[in-house]
Every structure is written in structure tokens, then in C-alpha cells.
Amino acid sequence: LKASVGVILAQLALVALVYGPSLRAGFVSDAWVYLATLRKGAWYAISRPLGYHWQPVACAWIALIRAVGGERAIAFQIVNLLQLVAFAFLAYLLGRRLLFGARTSLLASLLVIASAAHFEASYWPLAGNMHLLAAQFYLVSLIVAHDVASGPLLRGGPWLLALALLAAVFSHPAMTTAIPVCGLVIVLVRRRQGP
Numbered sequence: 001l002k003a004s005v006g007v008i009l010a011q012l013a014l015v016a017l018v019y020g021p022s023l024r025a026g027f028v029s030d031a032w033v034y035l036a037t038l039r040k041g042a043w044y045a046i047s048r049p050l051g052y053h054w055q056p057v058a059c060a061w062i063a064l065i066r067a068v069g070g071e072r073a074i075a076f077q078i079v080n081l082l083q084l085v086a087f088a089f090l091a092y093l094l095g096r097r098l099l100f101g102a103r104t105s106l107l108a109s110l111l112v113i114a115s116a117a118h119f120e121a122s123y124w125p126l127a128g129n130m131h132l133l134a135a136q137f138y139l140v141s142l143i144v145a146h147d148v149a150s151g152p153l154l155r156g157g158p159w160l161l162a163l164a165l166l167a168a169v170f171s172h173p174a175m176t177t178a179i180p181v182c183g184l185v186i187v188l189v190r191r192r193q194g195p
Contacts, residue, residue: 137168149189
């Protein structure tokens with residue numbers, strides 16, 4: 001627990017350093033489309049595709065943020081940055097399963113925070129929340145797939161994996177790649193353990 005708190009504090013510090021200026025970012029075009037749809041009701045937004053995406057889990061997440069923080073860009077941006085920390089912590093947890101030691105996993109998680117892909121997503125209040133949510137579910141799926149293959153998750157593991165994969169795919173359609181990747185993780189981890 002103490003090590004996890006230290007990891008999260010290091011990740012929070014790097015997010016504050018790199019992404020602090022993004023707290024001044026405002027809504028851009030996509031955000032206004034989502035907000036206009038949400039004004040018709042959360043169920044309306046969740047049950048319909050926006051453009052060529054149907055993202056019911058992500059829309060429900062955005063509806064929750066809007067219900068708590070209103071339609072202020074800074075509220076979405078604070079959640080966005082906290083999601084980036086959560087994503088980095090999930091990367092750390094995955095690293096603990098796949099890499100050599102806590103220091104390597106911490107360094108990997110800090111490199112994830114400094115990724116240019118997240119730098120761009122953080123400047124899209126509201127839409128960035130959706131991308132990070134999908135990425136979080138993707139990492140959760142990989143962690144669960146690893147644990148299903150290595151044994152800590154017994155009977156409920158495959159069901160939890162299916163739920164995490166559904167949440168990822170219904171957060172963003174691009175996350176369908178999680179399905180074959182998780183299958184590959186299961187095969188490789190089981191092969192690595194061997195008889």
C-alpha cells in the first residue's frame with residue numbers, strides 16, 4: 001500500500017507538471033455536440049450513436065461528470081487529468097505483472113504520462129475523458145487476462161474479463177483490438193508458465 005501511494009504521488013506530480021496548463025483549455029467542437037445531446041437526457045445520449053460512434057459507456061461517464069460538475073470545461077479537465085493518473089497507475093500494475101521490478105514499472109508508467117498521445121487528449125476536455133476511459137478499460141482487460149491465465153482469478157475471472165472487454169469496446173469502438181490482444185496475453189502467459 002505504501003509503495004502504491006508513492007507511485008500515485010509521483011504520477012500526480014508529473015501530471016501536474018506536464019498538464020497543469022491544460023486546466024485553462026475550453027470546449028471545442030466535439031464537446032458541444034455531446035453536451036447538446038446530453039441536454040436531451042442521459043438515456044437519449046446513451047442510446048444513440050453520435051456520428052459514426054456508439055459509445056454508451058463513455059456517454060454514461062460523460063453524463064455522470066456533467067451531473068456532478070455541470071458544463072464547465074475545468075470540471076471535465078480535472079476528471080480528465082485524474083483519469084490520466086488512473087491510467088498510469090493501471091500501466092504500473094500491468095508492468096508489475098510483466099516487467100522486472102517496481103522501479104521499471106514506475107518508469108514505464110511515468111513514460112506513459114509523458115506520451116504525446118495523452119498530451120493531445122488532455123487538451124480536449126470532455127472528448128479526452130472518453131478516450132482515457134476506453135484506455136483504462138483496455139488496461140484493466142489486459143490485467144484481468146494476465147490474472148486469468150496465471151491463476152489468481154478462478155471461476156469469476158473469465159466473466160470479469162468479458163465485462164472489462166465489453167466496457168472497453170462500448171467506451172470506444174477502436175478498443176475492439178483488446179479482444180485478440182487479451183487472447184494473445186492468455187496464450188503467452190500460459191505458455192510461459194508451462195508444466
